[in-house]
Amino acid sequence: MPASEKRLLTSIHDVAPCFESEVDRLADLIEARLGPARFAMLVVPDHWGRAPLSQATAFQARLRGWAERGVEMFVHGWFHRDTAQYQGAAGFKAKHMTAGEGEFLGLSHAEALRRMRDGKALVEDVIGMPAAGFIAPAWLYGPGAMQALGECGFALAEDHFRVWQPGHEDTPLAKGPVVTWASRSTMRTASSLAFAALARPALQPLRTVRLAVHPGDVTKPSILASVDATLRAFTRRHGPGRYADLLK
Template sequence: MPVSERRLLVSIHDVAPCFESEVDRLADLIDARLGPARYAMLVVPDHWGRAPLAQAPAFQARLRGWAERGVEMFVHGWFHRDGSRHQGAAGFKARHMTAGEGEFLGLSHADALQRMADGKALIEDVIGRPAAGFIAPAWLYGPGAMQALAECGFPLAEDHFRVWRPGHEDKPLAKGPVVTWASRSTMRTASSLAFAALARPALQPLKTLRLAVHPGDVTKPSIVGSVDATLRAFSRRHVPGRYADLIE
């Protein structure tokens, strides 16, 4: 497969006023390897109910500036925090796949629809253009969220293993695991570093590679080094692109 047909999609998660300095560091790291604005930002309207974007005009201006330079802006939940009670498979995901941040895993259809619509309206007003799509916190979607997603008019959605057009999840636009890191415990950090090291050669045959970073990543030099190594490895054979390229 020619290099021109191979795509690298990079995203910064949890973009919110409370993480401005961390987002800056991540953006600088990505810019240094891929060139300016060759990534997406996942914006949280009110991170954990403590960082309302609507009340942060200076950060709003920065988001608009990034968007004008070509950074894709996704809606990333509303609070990011999971306030639902879970049972069965959802309970397992809530306990083991995130630390209380799978906001859309247990929401009803009505609640998911309201938060998606409100987030879309707010972020589009801030950046002055349509949102690139919706990505649930921790990449976790419950039945209510999946139903609402198909009704909200988002061009794209993503989970751990695929990217799809809402309403057409049976026809993924890209498949394969997203490479990400965990900073909240020594054990999780070690396992994420090991997975990234394996992924750098093992995932090269995929047409589309995805890499996601979080504000907490910059707190550990080992993760910063791994992110940089993975960006270098992936960009050798894959061209940094945009999520929108998948549907254009």
């Protein structure tokens, strides 16, 4: 894709053996609009300590197949579960921005570094190629995680409002809010549907637009319809791209 063109970056979060059928449905929906393998997957090594990728050989083979077709594979935390105790602003984020899943918000530098390195080693061993980057669960990073990011050799990282190269946080490669959906309550679903409807025209001027879907999205037809409408709206002006395009 020429550097002057607008791009659409689409990702499936929480890719883990326990969500295989949901990931399949989301991949089918995305590929129907964007074409084969024009999206990223965010892989959780052991979702909530109950779905170890290291023991799921059949799912490992599927991940390798997707990667060989061109799907970008990001490391997405380790457990995706947050067990830290917080005070102040971090406590507000942990309570209101995620349902106990901001794993890297309260980790020490040493623990964040260990989980990032272990996740990178596992995912790269499974797919047989370098991981595309690291994206923290719920897009939340504490100071320890931010320090560790620059030491792990990841090419890219992302939060709610930007994509950057670790070590170069002050010069983002893309800026703008991620369009995503929430399925865990009626109120959150309604607000995410409203934001997506607003974003479809409002974010068109952005050079890079990012969409993120989650396994829980398949439980609500209203969300699936909104995802499809949003993909259709942005593909009118934005070509399906890859995160790696940002490094060119």
